[in-house]
Amino acid sequence: xxxxxxxxxxxxxxxxxxxxxxxLAGVGDDAALLAVPPDSELVVCMDTLVAGVHxxxxxxxxxxxxxxxxxxxxxxAAMGAEPAWTTLSVTLPDNDMDWLEQFSRGFFGLAxxxxxxxxxxxxxxGPLNIxxxxxGFVPAGQALYRQGARPxxxxxxxxxxxxxxxxxxxxxxxxxxxxxxxxxxQPRIEAGIALxxxxxxxxxxxxxxxxxxxHLLEADGxxxxxxxxxxxxxxxxxSALDAAGPGCESLARDLTLSAGDDYELCFCIPELQRVAMxxxxxxxxxxxxxxxxxxxxxxxxxxxxxxxTYTPSTTGYQHFNRTD
Amino acid sequence: xxxxxxxxxxxxxxxxxxxxxxxLAGVGDDAALLAVPPDSELVVCMDTLVAGVHxxxxxxxxxxxxxxxxxxxxxxAAMGAEPAWTTLSVTLPDNDMDWLEQFSRGFFGLAxxxxxxxxxxxxxxGPLNIxxxxxGFVPAGQALYRQGARPxxxxxxxxxxxxxxxxxxxxxxxxxxxxxxxxxxQPRIEAGIALxxxxxxxxxxxxxxxxxxxHLLEADGxxxxxxxxxxxxxxxxxSALDAAGPGCESLARDLTLSAGDDYELCFCIPELQRVAMxxxxxxxxxxxxxxxxxxxxxxxxxxxxxxxTYTPSTTGYQHFNRTD
Numbered sequence: 080x081x082x083x084x085x086x087x088x089x090x091x092x093x094x095x096x097x098x099x100x101x102x103l104a105g106v107g108d109d110a111a112l113l114a115v116p117p118d119s120e121l122v123v124c125m126d127t128l129v130a131g132v133h134x135x136x137x138x139x140x141x142x143x144x145x146x147x148x149x150x151x152x153x154x155x156a157a158m159g160a161e162p163a164w165t166t167l168s169v170t171l172p173d174n175d176m177d178w179l180e181q182f183s184r185g186f187f188g189l190a191x192x193x194x195x196x197x198x199x200x201x202x203x204x205g206p207l208n209i210x211x212x213x214x215g216f217v218p219a220g221q222a223l224y225r226q227g228a229r230p231x232x233x234x235x236x237x238x239x240x241x242x243x244x245x246x247x248x249x250x251x252x253x254x255x256x257x258x259x260x261x262x263x264x265q266p267r268i269e270a271g272i273a274l275x276x277x278x279x280x281x282x283x284x285x286x287x288x289x290x291x292x293x294h295l296l297e298a299d300g301x302x303x304x305x306x307x308x309x310x311x312x313x314x315x316x317x318s319a320l321d322a323a324g325p326g327c328e329s330l331a332r333d334l335t336l337s338a339g340d341d342y343e344l345c346f347c348i349p350e351l352q353r354v355a356m357x358x359x360x361x362x363x364x365x366x367x368x369x370x371x372x373x374x375x376x377x378x379x380x381x382x383x384x385x386x387x388t389y390t391p392s393t394t395g396y397q398h399f400n401r402t403d
Numbered sequence: 404x405x406x407x408x409x410x411x412x413x414x415x416x417x418x419x420x421x422x423x424x425x426x427l428a429g430v431g432d433d434a435a436l437l438a439v440p441p442d443s444e445l446v447v448c449m450d451t452l453v454a455g456v457h458x459x460x461x462x463x464x465x466x467x468x469x470x471x472x473x474x475x476x477x478x479x480a481a482m483g484a485e486p487a488w489t490t491l492s493v494t495l496p497d498n499d500m501d502w503l504e505q506f507s508r509g510f511f512g513l514a515x516x517x518x519x520x521x522x523x524x525x526x527x528x529g530p531l532n533i534x535x536x537x538x539g540f541v542p543a544g545q546a547l548y549r550q551g552a553r554p555x556x557x558x559x560x561x562x563x564x565x566x567x568x569x570x571x572x573x574x575x576x577x578x579x580x581x582x583x584x585x586x587x588x589q590p591r592i593e594a595g596i597a598l599x600x601x602x603x604x605x606x607x608x609x610x611x612x613x614x615x616x617x618h619l620l621e622a623d624g625x626x627x628x629x630x631x632x633x634x635x636x637x638x639x640x641x642s643a644l645d646a647a648g649p650g651c652e653s654l655a656r657d658l659t660l661s662a663g664d665d666y667e668l669c670f671c672i673p674e675l676q677r678v679a680m681x682x683x684x685x686x687x688x689x690x691x692x693x694x695x696x697x698x699x700x701x702x703x704x705x706x707x708x709x710x711x712t713y714t715p716s717t718t719g720y721q722h723f724n725r726t727d
Contacts, residue, residue, distance in 0.1 A: 103444060104548060109481035109607055110448035110539075112546050115439045120427060123522065124434035125490040125536060129529035157433035166449040168534045198447065205453035206530035210492045212449060215434075222436050224428060283433055 084202050087174060091183040092167065092197060099196045101163065111198035113164060119216040124154035127210040134262075137252070140178045142262035143209060144185030149264050150285065151213035152193060153342040156271030157283035159223040160215030162193045167200040170208040193268060217275070223346070226298035227280040232347035234303050234371035237267050239313035240288055241331065244338020248330070249319060256315040264342035269363045274346055277356040281346035287337040289379060289391060292345055296377065305371040307391075308384040310335040329392075336381070336391045347373055408526050411498060415507040416491070416521060423520045425487065435522035437488060443540040448478035451534040458586075461576070464502045466586035467533060468509030473588050474609065475537035476517060477666040480595030481607035483547040484539030486517045491524035494532040517592060541599070547670070550622035551604040556671035558627050558695035561591050563637035564612055565655065568662020572654070573643065580639040588666035593687045598670055601680040605670035611661040613703060613715060616669055620701065629695040631715075632708040634659040653716075660705070660715045671697055 093106060104112040115121050128147050130136050138146075148165060155162050167186065171178070190197060195213070242260035245251075251258040267283075274281060282295045288310070296302055312335060320327050348356055353369070360367050374380075381389040417430060428436040439445050452471050454460050462470075472489060479486050491510065495502070514521060519537070566584035569575075575582040591607075598605060606619045612634070620626055636659060644651050672680055677693070684691050698704075705713040 104546070108549050109478040109605075110446045110484070110537075112482065112541070113445040113447060115445055117441075121437040121439055121445070122434045123437060123488075123490065123538070125492055125524050125534075127492040127494055127525045127527045127532075127534065129494055129527050132527060132529055154433040158436065160434065164447075166447065166536060168449055168451040170451055170453055170532055200449050201451045201534070203451045203453050203456060205456055205532060208451075208494055208529060208532040208534075210449075210451065210525070210532075210534040212490060212536045213434075214447070217436070219438075222428070225432050281433075 087179060087202055091179045092200065094197045095187060095191070099163065099194065102196050102198055105196065105198045113198065116216060118219050120219050120222060122155055122158045122160035122215045122217055122222065123212065124151055125210065125212040126150045126154065127208065130207045138262060140181035141185030144182035145189050145263050147209040147211045148186055148189050148195070148213070149266050150342065151211045152266035152268060153264065153283045153285065155213050155215040156267045157223070157281050157344060158217060159221060159271050159275040159281065160217045161272060162195045162213055162215040162268060164198045164214040165190060165195050166212045167197060168210040170203045170205040172204070172207060221275045223275060223278050223281040224298070225280055225282050225295045228295060228299055228301055228347040228373045229279055229349070230301065230373050230375045232279050232349055232373040233353060233369045234292065234305065234345065234347055234373060235367050235369050236284070236288065236311065236343050236345050237270050237365050237367055238341070238343045239311040239316060239366070240284070240341055240343060241334035241338050242313050242316050243340035244334040245316055245319055248334065249323070257319055261340055264340065266342060267344045267365060270344060270360060270365045273359050273363060274344070274356070277348050277352045277359070278346040279348060281344055284341050284343045284345050286339045288345060289336050292379060295345065296379070300377060302374045302377045303371050303379050304374055305379055305381045306384070307332050307336060307381045307389050309368065309370050311366060311368040332389070333392050411503060411526055415503045416524065418521045419511060419515070423487065423518065426520050426522055429520065429522040435488070437522065440540060442543050444543050444546060446479055446482045446484035446539045446541055446546065447536065448475055449534065449536040450474045450478065451532065454531040462586060464505035465509030468506035469513050469587050471533040471535045472510055472513050472519070472537070473590050474666065475535045476590035476592060477588065477607045477609065479537055479539040480591045481547070481605050481668060482541060483545060483595050483599040483605065484541045485596060486519045486537055486539040486592060488522045488538040489514060489519050490536045491521060492534040493524070494527045494529040496528070496531060545599045547599060547602050547605040548622070549604055549606050549619045552619060552623055552625055552671040552697045553603055553673070554625065554697050554699045556603050556673055556697040557677060557693045558616065558629065558669065558671055558697060559691050559693050560608070560612065560635065560667050560669050561594050561689050561691055562665070562667040563635040563640060563690070564608070564665050564667060565658035565662050566637050566640050567664035568658040569640055569643055572658065573647070581643055585664055588664065590666060591668045591689060594668060594684060594689045597683050597687060598680070601672050601676045601683070602670040603672060605668055608665050608667045608669050610663045612669060613660050616703060619669065620703070624701060626698045626700045626702045626704070627695050628698055629703055629705045630708070631656050631660060631705045631713050633692065633694050635690060635692040656713070657716050
């Protein structure tokens with residue numbers, strides 16, 4: 080059964096429930112009308128997912144809907160923001176009701192978990208393309224930036240690294256736990272908010288630790304020492320690696336260093352804040368691991384636990400590779 | 404010459420000039436950080452343009468860049484909002500430097516005219532797809548909605564109707580004045596702001612007058628009488644019609660009633676406000692024409708100047724046509 084644009088919006092993109100008090104007008108007018116709380120600043124980000132580029136073509140529609148929002152919430156988390164509103168543009172080849180129903184379920188499933196309200200967007204016909212914009216708030220003056228790290232600060236990461244990359248590398252599908260890390264990344268909203276009072280700088284890891292840490296360092300012209308054997312690996316990562324047989328240690332190191340799509344946070348804190356930060360983060364189900372130290376000298380220097388230097392084979396994902 | 408995503412952002416999407424004071428962090432972090440003025444509400448809209456759907460495939464890149472922003476500014480205008488910030492997602496098949504340079508020129512040309520700052524976005528590889536989100540402000544409580552018309556209110560439109568539709572119909576290209584109306588629509592920002600104090604309801608005409616007026620009427624369960632011979636036509640429209648020879652009157656009527664892409668405003672005002680509104684609007688280079696009256700009975704009834712009823716051949720554009 081086919082349906083018009085308006086029927087699609089009514090059936091699949093009308094937010095469930097009563098809605099947030101700060102949405103004065105949502106879906107259904109020329110634009111949404113929104114009230115930012117007093118003494119708060121507005122945090123805004125936008126990310127696009129393209130089939131075959133940002134997710135494998137066979138990805139379940141619910142995972143696409145979930146992930147399109149999750150990657151944006153991860154950007155809000157990296158600023159220490161509390162999410163509030165989202166807009167969504169879906170370009171799709173035909174008005175496939177099953178696809179839309181599943182996509183919508185994935186999208187709203189995550190949105191409702193964080194009390195995020197869909198307030199507008201667009202539905203158009205064309206090659207599959209999903210663009211989401213997310214809006215959040217931070218108390219005035221408390222946002223975290225890529226800039227702000229100081230020499231001597233610890234470099235920390237949340238959760239574990241390389242899971243999504245290993246799922247892609249092994250070609251895992253469906254219900255495999257690592258594949259779920261790829262399809263349903265967990266935006267670190269609670270950790271981002273808690274870190275406002277401790278972190279000196281923060282970024283989310285979408286293109287791989289080395290690439291994203293490099294962005295953070297570039298913002299201040301600094302460098303870092305990184306202990307590659309201390310990069311956190313999940314139990315699923317370790318058992319998949321075991322199953323793949325011996326000789327995968329180098330692959331594992333490079334995945335934790337360079338694979339994208341984990342959507343963990345990478346942040347810096349003064350050493351003196353470490354204990355207080357760990358106590359605060361203990362109430363959040365999200366591990367934090369110190370993996371390096373900020374240094375004056377630009378560049379990232381990787382070390383093994385025996386003190387030898389390590390040279391990664393790749394540095395990270397770029398959408399347009401340099402060919403000149 | 405090819406370039407990385409970051410080089411593209413630096414070369415083509417770094418806003419020129421010092422930037423707005425209310426942008427605390429713009430392009431270059433995980434998200435933008437923005438300050439909404441006190442006593443203002445935030446107005447947010449998002450529109451996507453797909454090649455071959457929203458613009459002819461041979462459209463100049465500068466026109467695509469201009470129009471992607473213009474259609475969003477038109478939505479802000481329809482709320483009575485003053486534009487402030489924008490985000491932009493560009494998906495394109497390859498990193499064509501000439502294309503990007505021209506696109507960027509069109510986009511920023513319009514942005515600078517309205518002091519709109521680009522604060523974030525995304526560049527991805529894939530089939531051409533442009534999504535823009537625009538943000539603006541209205542003083543608290545002064546936004547205009549589709550809802551709010553009353554029986555007896557005049558139905559008015561800004562500018563002229565059917566120009567873009569006639570350009571498409573005639574297959575006009577390049578520098579033809581009507582083609583310029585299609586490629587470079589003028590968002591009615593100044594009129595939208597001035598109409599805050601007079602209009603009871605407002606919408607922008609993107610899908611054709613009948614379709615968009617119908618949305619406005621549906622919001623209150625009302626109807627309208629429309630005088631089809633009084634729909635405003637531009638001098639370019641009339642001369643192109645003359646050149647096309649006799650027998651085009653019915654086509655002309657249907658284009659002014661149903662063709663999309665004009666991005667004029669359709670609004671309602673109480674008859675008593677008409678003189679004051681016309682005096683205020685006189686200082687803005689944008690004509691306003693009263694073309695009908697709001698009625699209790701749902702539906703739109705079209706009349707010719709001789710008093711006979713008129714039945715349009717089409718009602719408006721839908722992205723997904725009803726096939727069931």
